[in-house]
Amino acid sequence: MILELIVGYFSVVFAMFIHVLCFKRCVERKLDIKWFKILATLLVSVLIMLNNVFNIDFFKSIICFILIFILCKIWFNEANVKTFYYSVVISIISMFLEFLLINALFARTFNCLEAVNQSLTAKTTGTIIHNILVYLVINFEVVVRIIRKFENIIEKYLKYDILLLLILIISNLFLVQYGKNYESYSIYIASILSIVILSLLLYFLLKSNFAKENLKLKNQYLLDSIKKYEIIADDYSELRHNLNADFLAIRSLANTETQQIIDETIKKYDKNYDWIAKIGTIPKGLQGVLCIKIHEFKKENIYVELNTNIKEDIVNQISMKKYANLCEILEITLNNAKEAAKNSAEKSIFISILQEKKVIKIKIMNTFKNVIDIERLGKLHYTTKGNSHGIGLNYISRIDKKGLKIKTEIINNIFIISVEFSLNH
Amino acid sequence: MAKIVVVEDDDKDQETIQKVISPFLFKFDEPIKPIYYQRCNENLLKEIEDLSERKIYILDICLKGKITGISIALKIRENDWDSEIIFITNHTSYEQKVYNSVLKVFKFIEKFDNMEKRLSECLEMIFRKKVDNKIFAYKNSQIDLRVYMKDILYIYRDTNERKLVIKTTNNFFKVNMTFEEIMKKLDSRFKMIHRSCVANLDRINKYDWKAGKFVLDTGEEVPMLSKKYKEEVV
Numbered sequence: 051m052i053l054e055l056i057v058g059y060f061s062v063v064f065a066m067f068i069h070v071l072c073f074k075r076c077v078e079r080k081l082d083i084k085w086f087k088i089l090a091t092l093l094v095s096v097l098i099m100l101n102n103v104f105n106i107d108f109f110k111s112i113i114c115f116i117l118i119f120i121l122c123k124i125w126f127n128e129a130n131v132k133t134f135y136y137s138v139v140i141s142i143i144s145m146f147l148e149f150l151l152i153n154a155l156f157a158r159t160f161n162c163l164e165a166v167n168q169s170l171t172a173k174t175t176g177t178i179i180h181n182i183l184v185y186l187v188i189n190f191e192v193v194v195r196i197i198r199k200f201e202n203i204i205e206k207y208l209k210y211d212i213l214l215l216l217i218l219i220i221s222n223l224f225l226v227q228y229g230k231n232y233e234s235y236s237i238y239i240a241s242i243l244s245i246v247i248l249s250l251l252l253y254f255l256l257k258s259n260f261a262k263e264n265l266k267l268k269n270q271y272l273l274d275s276i277k278k279y280e281i282i283a284d285d286y287s288e289l290r291h292n293l294n295a296d297f298l299a300i301r302s303l304a305n306t307e308t309q310q311i312i313d314e315t316i317k318k319y320d321k322n323y324d325w326i327a328k329i330g331t332i333p334k335g336l337q338g339v340l341c342i343k344i345h346e347f348k349k350e351n352i353y354v355e356l357n358t359n360i361k362e363d364i365v366n367q368i369s370m371k372k373y374a375n376l377c378e379i380l381e382i383t384l385n386n387a388k389e390a391a392k393n394s395a396e397k398s399i400f401i402s403i404l405q406e407k408k409v410i411k412i413k414i415m416n417t418f419k420n421v422i423d424i425e426r427l428g429k430l431h432y433t434t435k436g437n438s439h440g441i442g443l444n445y446i447s448r449i450d451k452k453g454l455k456i457k458t459e460i461i462n463n464i465f466i467i468s469v470e471f472s473l474n475h
Numbered sequence: 476m477a478k479i480v481v482v483e484d485d486d487k488d489q490e491t492i493q494k495v496i497s498p499f500l501f502k503f504d505e506p507i508k509p510i511y512y513q514r515c516n517e518n519l520l521k522e523i524e525d526l527s528e529r530k531i532y533i534l535d536i537c538l539k540g541k542i543t544g545i546s547i548a549l550k551i552r553e554n555d556w557d558s559e560i561i562f563i564t565n566h567t568s569y570e571q572k573v574y575n576s577v578l579k580v581f582k583f584i585e586k587f588d589n590m591e592k593r594l595s596e597c598l599e600m601i602f603r604k605k606v607d608n609k610i611f612a613y614k615n616s617q618i619d620l621r622v623y624m625k626d627i628l629y630i631y632r633d634t635n636e637r638k639l640v641i642k643t644t645n646n647f648f649k650v651n652m653t654f655e656e657i658m659k660k661l662d663s664r665f666k667m668i669h670r671s672c673v674a675n676l677d678r679i680n681k682y683d684w685k686a687g688k689f690v691l692d693t694g695e696e697v698p699m700l701s702k703k704y705k706e707e708v709v
Contacts, residue, residue: 291537295485298565302587316565357546395645398577400549413553417577421647425638427618459619461556462626463645464577 054170055099061177062095066121068181069140072188073122076136076197087125094121111222115141115215131211135204138214139197144184145221146245149228149238151180200256203263210256217248332358332403336365339377340401343384347399350392357402364410367473372453376412376471379454383414383467390418390465412469422460478528479509479598482519482547483535483563488586489513492533492563495594503602515542515550523551530558531601533594537565548578556623557608559601561594611641611660613650620648624664628691629674630657631699644693666707672699676708 070091074081094117101113119137126133187193204210224241231237294316301312332340340356347354365373387399394417402413455470479496483489489511500507512519515538522530532551534544548560559581562574574580582597584590611627613620626643633640633649639657641648650657654673658665664677674689674697681690684705688698 288539291539294537294565298587355545355549357542357549359542396577400577402546402549402553404550415549415577419645421640421649423636423638423649424613424618424620425615425649425651457619458617459621460648461621462579462623463643 057170057174059095059099061174062098063092065177065181066091066095066098066118068185069118069137069144070121070125072140072185073126073136075188075194076140077126077128077132079126079128081125090124091121094118107226108223110226111219115218129205131205132201134211135201135214136197138211138218140184140188142214142218142221142245142249143187143193144180145218145225146242146249147183147187148180149225149242149245151176151183196253200260203256203259206263207259210252210259213252213255217245217252220248221245332356332360336377336380336403339380339384343381343388344401347388347391350388351397352388352391353396353398355398355400357400358404360403360405360410364405364473368471369453372471375454376469379456379469380412380414383469387414387416387465387467390420391416394419394463396463408473410471410473413466415464415466417463418465419463424460427458476506476508476528477602478522478530479507479533480512480519480522480530481509481533482512482515482538482544483533484513484538485535488535488563488590491591492594495591496598498595499598499602507602514538515547519547520550523547523555526555526557530555531598532558532560533563534560535563545574545578548574548580552578556610556621561597563590563594609662613652613660615651620650622648624662624675625677627661627665627675628678628693628695629672629697629699630654630665631669631673632671634671666704668704668708669699669701670703672697682708 071081097117098114101110101117105113115137118141119133122128122133122137123130128136188197200210204214221241221244224237224244228234228237228241297312297316301309304312344354344356368376384399384401391397391399396417398417400413400415402411402415404411404413453471455468457466457468457470459466459468479499481489481492481496483492493509493511496509500509510522532548534547536544538544544562548562551558551560556579560578561581562583563586564583565586575583581601582593584593584597607625609624611622611624622641622643628642628644630639630641632638632654636649638649639652639654641650654667658667658673661673664675665673666676668674668689678692679689680692682700683689684700684702686698687700687702688696689700690696
């Protein structure tokens, strides 16, 4: 009996050290061996043994886990959430392997689980094999990489910690249940499947959240870059303004020949980049559509003027449906504007996005040179652009009633589409 | 009362403009009030939205910050096509042609090229000239059409589609109207010169009654002139 207790105790000590080694592998820390840590391990092992012998089945795993958590905290003093996460994951892996080991090695292969339970040597050997197996699995680079990958998400969201703990408790309950009915193949399959399914569910949940977090992070970097870019663009704008003024002050004092050189120099560097400086003020979500379109306009040698005063993030203040409609209208209108403007003498498009209180007013003005049938404009398949066109304006007129006020005008040689919508509903 | 609205961020230039404007304030029967801004602000926006008075805007194109003189002009032209816009610019550029046509800019004046004299001449012209901003307006369920009458060259009947075609300096607009209906919307400068054509007499340079054609100030020859309507024209 005493021998059994001593051997059992040392196998628990061995299991605890393996757990500490697995934890070390996960958190990539050095094993700083100190006397108090070893003493703590020995003490925790005693407590785990007592827990295994005297506690009721349901609380065994929870108490055992708390003790392991305290041990890892003593050894590495990592943040609580981090310690919790790695301790739970190692415990779940350990439990899963124990399941496989009991069934594959003793119950199914040798059909001798009862005998193993009676034999001290067999039990100790089983514990040692099981713990070495856990250590080997955790030492696989792929496994440890996957475990580490989700650390940040687990640290951030409490719900995943709770889910992990639940999986641990459920797995343990299955294990206890199976320990009592080790001959029942159905309990075994159900237990394994439940643990695998729950773990996979959590894995995919974490994976999708990981992707979302990654995207959020990338967006944050992008937004930071835009902010930095806006500051640079502002500086550039002011510098250009001052430089131009200085240049022209010099020009007024220069002779005709020098004046010509100055004029040519100004012309050479006078690129219409003002719109780029204003992109930061365009509401998020419309920036993409507008940037692409303006780039297309530039390729067609179309002059673009952009005027905005938006300060709020409007995308979060309107419904998704209205937002989708708005993007669609912008896309169609800007395409139409491009086609019309590129044939006109002035080749110009003016885009104005203004906010007046809670109303956003978008106005797209473009020059054109066409024969326009005022009566058929906006009717299906009527186009001034040739075949395969003539759907845009008609489509826009049908969107009209869905929370967006759209007005089409022609003033002299300018085609104007105004889109108005409220941020309140 | 007329207002001269100046937007100029450079103190020196604003002072110069002020000097140019001063003599005009009491020169004409019409009272003139100058207002000065250094940048686009709430008050300027309110001023732009107030259409009760005739205005002359003097705008510096290159203002410090994101709102340029062009942006202000665009805002003005959202509702106001009657006020005159004069741009003060550092140098001439390709865009001027664009703005001139699209925003109906009265003049571009270079800061370093006799600005005082040229600005004074412009203001003189604006205050003395007969303002002709009459507009022909047509509306259907889809679109509002507004064209300066001075920009309409002639109107003819498209016999195939049985529609009237309004020919302007740059475009053609087809509308479902009769000559009788359209004449009611136009002023006296428009006369019937052919049974299928109404022309803007202010834009015709030459009548060739013999050949049955007229020549516009754009150089275009239109073969739709009938002796039957000679009396009306002459």
